[in-house]
Amino acid sequence: KAKELGRNTFQFYSREMNTATLERLMMESSLRHALTGDEFELHYQPLVCLRSGEIVGVEALIRWCHRDLGVIMPDRFIPVAEETGMINPIGDWVLFEACRQAQAWIDAGLSLRTMAVNVAPVQFRQAGFVEMVAGALGTTGLAAERLELELTERTVMHDAEFTLGTLSALNRMGVCLSLDDFGTGYSSLAYLKRFPVGKLKIDRSFIMDLETDADDRAIASTIVNMGSSLRLTVLAEGVETAEQLALLRQMGCSMVQGYHFSRPVTAARMTELLRDQPFRYEK
C-alpha cells in the first residue's frame, strides 16, 4: 500500500516537474532571445518629494514585451531570470539603459536628481558588479551621485561582510543606496547603522491599509521615526490615495511613490511629466 502510494506520489511530482522544467526551459530560451531581440523596455515611476510635490527622482522598472504573449511583468520573469543566471546580462542592460536615459534627460535640461535601479541578489553578488556599475556610469556620463541602487533586506543581510565591502566600494564612488521593500525582510538594526545606506523604502504592504489598520500606521510611523533618527531618507511605496498621503505627511515621511502620483510610464511620457514640473497633486 505504502509502495503504491509512493509510486503515485512519485508520478505526480514527476509530471509536475516535467511541466515546470519545460516551462522554465521555454522561458529561459525566450529570455535569452528577448535580450538580443530588443524585447525589454524600461518604464519609469516618479519618486516625489512629499513637501514640494516635485519629482526628485524616478525608478526604472523593467517590462518584457513578448511578441506572442504581450507585456510580461517583472514579478513573473525576474525569478526565472535569477534561477537561470540570465539576470546578470539583463541587469547589466537595465543599468546601462537607465543611466543612458537619465543622462539624456539631464542633457535635455530636465531636472532629475536620481535614477533608481533595482538590483537582484544574484546580480549584486556577481563578480565584477562594482566595476560594471562604474562602466555604466563611465560610458553614459551619468554622475555617480545621480544613481541609486535599490537592494532588498534579503540581499544585504545575507553575508553581511561581503555586503559591507561592496556597499562601501559603491558608496566611495558616490553611488546612493536604498533598502527596498523595507519591513518585509529581516534587518539587523546594527547593520542598518554600519551599511552606507541613504534611504529606506517602506514596503507597499504597510501603506495599502494605512487608513484602516492601526498596526500598519504604527509600523510605518516607527520606520519613519527610526529612519530620520538615523539621518536616512524615508520613502513610502504604493501611495494610492490622498488619505494615505495625509497620514504620511503627519508622520513626517519625506518621499512618496505610487499610483496617486503616477503609474510607471514609458520614457516618452516621463519626459512630459518632467517637463511639466513642478509636479502637482491634489492637496
Ligand code: C2E
Ligand atoms: P519594487 O522595486 O518594489 O517596485 C515597485 C513596484 O510596485 C512596481 O511593480 C510598481 O509598479 C508597483 N507600484 C508602485 N506604486 C504602486 C501603487 O500605488 N499601487 C500598486 N498596487 N503598485 C504600485 P512592478 O513594476 O511590477 O515591479 C515589481 C518588482 O519587480 C519590483 O518591485 C522589483 O522588485 C522587480 N523589478 C522591476 N524591475 C526590475 C529590474 O529592472 N531589475 C530587477 N532586478 N528587479 C526589477
Ligand code: MG
Ligand atoms: Mg524598487
Ligand code: MG
Ligand atoms: Mg519596492
Ligand code: MG
Ligand atoms: Mg515592492
